[in-house]
Amino acid sequence: AQTVTQSQPEMSVQEAETVTLSCTYDTSESDYYLFWYKQPPSRQMILVIRQEAYKQQNATENRFSVNFQKAAKSFSLKISDSQLGDAAMYFCAYRSKTSGNTPLVFGKGTRLSVIA
Amino acid sequence: GAVVSQHPSRVICKSGTSVKIECRSLDFQATTMFWYRQFPKQSLMLMATSNEGSKATYEQGVEKDKFLINHASLTLSTLTVTSAHPEDSSFYICSARDSGSNGYTFGSGTRLTVV
Numbered sequence: 125a126q127t128v129t130q131s132q133p134e135m136s137v138q139e140a141e142t143v144t145l146s147c148t149y150d151t152s153e154s155d156y157y158l159f160w161y162k163q164p165p166s167r168q169m170i171l172v173i174r175q176e177a178y179k180q181q182n183a184t185e186n187r188f189s190v191n192f193q194k195a196a197k198s199f200s201l202k203i204s205d206s207q208l209g210d211a212a213m214y215f216c217a218y219r220s221k222t223s224g225n226t227p228l229v230f231g232k233g234t235r236l237s238v239i240a
Numbered sequence: 241g242a243v244v245s246q247h248p249s250r251v252i253c254k255s256g257t258s259v260k261i262e263c264r265s266l267d268f269q270a271t272t273m274f275w276y277r278q279f280p281k282q283s284l285m286l287m288a289t290s291n292e293g294s295k296a297t298y299e300q301g302v303e304k305d306k307f308l309i310n311h312a313s314l315t316l317s318t319l320t321v322t323s324a325h326p327e328d329s330s331f332y333i334c335s336a337r338d339s340g341s342n343g344y345t346f347g348s349g350t351r352l353t354v355v
Binding site: 166167168169215219224225227228229230231232233235 | 271272274278281282283284286289291331333335337339342344346348349
C-alpha cells in the first residue's frame with residue numbers, strides 16, 4: 125500500500141517570504157498522481173497543484189510550485205511571496221493510476237502560519 | 241468548475257438516532273464517491289468508496305452496518321450514520337470523481353456532533 129509522509133507538523137513564514145513544505149511517499153508503481161491540497165479554517169479542501177509522475181517538468185501554479193524528485197520519492201511544495209490567505213493546513217496526497225476509481229491517500233498535513 | 245454540494249454543514253443529534261449526510265454533484269456525473277472522516281487536527285481517513293449502482297467498499301475497521309452508504313444515482317450519494325454515539329462525532333467529507341475530467345472534487349464537509 126502507498127503511504128505519504130509529511131514530516132513537518134507546523135511551519136511558519138513571514139509575509140512575502142518563501143516557504144517549502146516537505147512530502148515523501150512510498151510506492152512500487154511507476155505512474156501515479158501527486159497533489160497538494162489546502163484546507164483553510166472553513167475546512168473546504170482546495171486543490172493547489174497536481175503533478176503526474178511521468179512528467180519530468182515540475183508543476184507550477186502562480187506562486188505555488190513543486191520540486192518533484194521521482195527517484196527520491198519526494199514532492200515538496202514551494203510557496204513564494206507568501207500571503208496571509210495562505211495560512212491553512214496543507215495536505216500532500218497520492219493517487220494511483222491502476223484504475224479510474226482509486227482514492228486519494230493523504231499525509232498527516234502541515235499547518236502553515238503566515239506572520240504579518 | 242465542478243461542484244459538490246454537501247449537506248448539512250453542521251448537525252447535532254442525540255445518541256441512538258440516525259443522521260443522513262448528502263453529497264450531490266451539481267454539474268457533472270459522479271461515478272465514484274469517496275467518503276472520508278477527519279478528526280480534529282488530523283488527516284482525512286478514507287471510510288468507503290461507492291460506485292453508482294453498486295454496494296460500497298468499506299475500509300478495514302469501518303462498520304458497514306453503522307455507516308450506510310447509498311449511491312443510487314450519478315449525482316447523489318448519501319452517508320447515514322445509524323445509532324449514532326458520541327464517538328461518531330467528527331468531520332465527514334465526500335469527494336466525487338468526475339468521469340469526464342477524471343478530476344476529484346470535494347464537498348464542503350459535515351460537522352457531526354452526537355450528544
